[in-house]
Amino acid sequence: MSSPLPVFDGHNDVLLRLYKSTSPDPIADFLNGEEAGHIDLKKAKTGRFAGGLFALYSPSPRAGNTTEPSTGALSRPLPPPLPMDEARASIVGELAMLVRLERASHGAVAICRNVAEITAAMARGALAAVPHIEGADAIDDKLHFLDVLYAAGLRSLGPVWSRPNIFGHGVPFRFPSSPDTGDGLTRVGEDLVRVCDELKILIDLSHINERGFWDVARLSRAPLVATHSNAHALCPSPRNLTDRQLDAIRDTGGMAGLNFATGFLRPDGQMRADTDIALMVQQLDYLLEKLGEDHVGLGSDFDGAMVPAAIGSAAGLPVLFDALRARGYSDALLRKIASQNWLALLARSIG
Numbered sequence: 001m002s003s004p005l006p007v008f009d010g011h012n013d014v015l016l017r018l019y020k021s022t023s024p025d026p027i028a029d030f031l032n033g034e035e036a037g038h039i040d041l042k043k044a045k046t047g048r049f050a051g052g053l054f055a056l057y058s059p060s061p062r063a064g065n066t067t068e069p070s071t072g073a074l075s076r077p078l079p080p081p082l083p084m085d086e087a088r089a090s091i092v093g094e095l096a097m098l099v100r101l102e103r104a105s106h107g108a109v110a111i112c113r114n115v116a117e118i119t120a121a122m123a124r125g126a127l128a129a130v131p132h133i134e135g136a137d138a139i140d141d142k143l144h145f146l147d148v149l150y151a152a153g154l155r156s157l158g159p160v161w162s163r164p165n166i167f168g169h170g171v172p173f174r175f176p177s178s179p180d181t182g183d184g185l186t187r188v189g190e191d192l193v194r195v196c197d198e199l200k201i202l203i204d205l206s207h208i209n210e211r212g213f214w215d216v217a218r219l220s221r222a223p224l225v226a227t228h229s230n231a232h233a234l235c236p237s238p239r240n241l242t243d244r245q246l247d248a249i250r251d252t253g254g255m256a257g258l259n260f261a262t263g264f265l266r267p268d269g270q271m272r273a274d275t276d277i278a279l280m281v282q283q284l285d286y287l288l289e290k291l292g293e294d295h296v297g298l299g300s301d302f303d304g305a306m307v308p309a310a311i312g313s314a315a316g317l318p319v320l321f322d323a324l325r326a327r328g329y330s331d332a333l334l335r336k337i338a339s340q341n342w343l344a345l346l347a348r349s350i351g
Helices: 014-020 026-032 041-047 084-105 115-123 144-151 187-199 210-219 243-251 278-291 314-327 331-349
Strands: 007-012 049-056 074-076 109-111 127-134 156-158 173-175 255-258 296-298
Touching: 007 127, 007 255, 007 296, 007 331, 014 026, 014 049, 014 084, 026 041, 026 084, 041 049, 041 314, 049 084, 049 115, 084 109, 084 127, 084 144, 115 127, 115 331, 144 187, 187 210, 210 243, 243 255, 243 278, 255 278, 255 331, 278 296, 278 314, 296 331, 314 331
Parallel strands: 007 049, 049 127, 109 127, 127 156, 255 296
Antiparallel strands: 074 173
């Protein structure tokens, strides 16, 4: 295994995992290393996971999957809208978890609000955490809570997760499916996009349906970004991006982050830990072909999804880079994918 490259990642859900933990001290578990989960400080140091967009997410009550007997297709209905108070409680709790992590780490974890802070944290070996909200269910129609979150460090926002809210509509967990599954942004959703542009909050297009994607493309002056989505041509999940969407991302100088979730890698859409890492390489090949080498990175979905067992956790990131080297990727291209592209995109988006 080669010396690992520092990685800045487009998406993880470790804060939700810590928030939901039944451990007496999840902060200490993260800082000291633990068996559970994909990311902790020990795993991050082993795999050179140097930072990323750390999601704040409000979970829905868990719904079961159904399978069509004739086709084997996966279908899970969209969860209903989440009450704002319920959504806000988890967002505040997860943000508090990140603040406590930073305080207890004595410099090993840093909340970052711009690229200068990210690069400074990475240079001194601290884990650079940029707060991101995955689904704006906790934000009111006057956007008052957006201002509060911005003051607390929020610099990236996905208007929807895979359920409707007052801003728009997410895609269902259905396979196979097009992302063209319903209406686009609401009026207040359009207001949200405009205000995010003004504040320089990155707008994340992962989870939004296709009409919502095109509404953001029409309204926003910022690069189009999907932090953790793959190519629909290779895996026809509605969570993945069509060629036309990829073209739009490329044309705005935007970015797509490779999602490690096996259901968004496999052509059969199955969540299986034995998924071949070659499918990750195939997705990166395709994304690079469509977007160019300056517009592709990683969006692992660590702690939010099943990832290939060959990767396993943040500690296993060098396995992917070794596979890419074997594929013929140059060291310069690997550095771009690992962190440089995300940092350049964030400089254009959040400053």
